[in-house]
Amino acid sequence: MCVNFTPPTAQQLRQYFGYEVGDDLWKPECWQDYAAPIITCDGLRLATYGFVPKRHLPPGVRLTTMNARAETIGEKPTYKSAWRMCQLCLVPMRAFHEPCYESGRAVRTKISMADGAPFAVAGLWRGWREVDGSISLAFTQITINADGHGVMGRMHRPGDEKRSLVIIPAALHQEWLHCRNPEQARAFLALYPASEMELSAE
Numbered sequence: 001m002c003v004n005f006t007p008p009t010a011q012q013l014r015q016y017f018g019y020e021v022g023d024d025l026w027k028p029e030c031w032q033d034y035a036a037p038i039i040t041c042d043g044l045r046l047a048t049y050g051f052v053p054k055r056h057l058p059p060g061v062r063l064t065t066m067n068a069r070a071e072t073i074g075e076k077p078t079y080k081s082a083w084r085m086c087q088l089c090l091v092p093m094r095a096f097h098e099p100c101y102e103s104g105r106a107v108r109t110k111i112s113m114a115d116g117a118p119f120a121v122a123g124l125w126r127g128w129r130e131v132d133g134s135i136s137l138a139f140t141q142i143t144i145n146a147d148g149h150g151v152m153g154r155m156h157r158p159g160d161e162k163r164s165l166v167i168i169p170a171a172l173h174q175e176w177l178h179c180r181n182p183e184q185a186r187a188f189l190a191l192y193p194a195s196e197m198e199l200s201a202e
């Protein structure tokens with residue numbers, strides 16, 4: 001499961017996604033509860049990484065919601081309402097990071113596009129009412145099985161199920177964002193060609 005990614009720069013968001021945004025609004029790397037840019041059908045927003053931010057968890061409760069499994073996203077109480085309402089988003093990034101155990105130990109590995117361009121993965125968003133009355137956004141990334149995939153099948157511990165984020169091709173960005181039928185949305189949840197991806201140990 002992906003728990004860390006590298007968002008695009010403000011310049012890359014302007015160049016590749018067409019959104020004007022100020023510099024230094026998010027950190028160079030994104031981890032749980034960090035703010036990052038997402039794209040919804042209403043445009044670019046800043047949102048918290050993790051569908052249920054830690055500040056909204058009951059005392060003593062631990063819940064990791066940075067990734068949502070496509071197979072159960074429509075049934076899990078955490079996600080089912082937003083999924084059925086098709087609160088879909090894109091999470092733009094330059095790379096995401098996974099552990100590779102091919103050397104016998106965990107090696108942090110960067111997964112990016114072979115051409116070096118930023119890309120966007122499928123996500124789901126929801127709103128949260130804050131103590132000051134404002135509404136913030138939070139998001140999760142959708143994952144699918146990746147057993148046998150040329151890149152993602154090499155990640156994580158031997159014997160563990162292989163999972164992958166869903167990279168949405170640029171030509172389908174608007175179709176994904178404006179899809180209003182959750183069953184039709186599932187047609188977008190496919191593995192990206194390994195030949196167009198690149199991995200490098202860090």
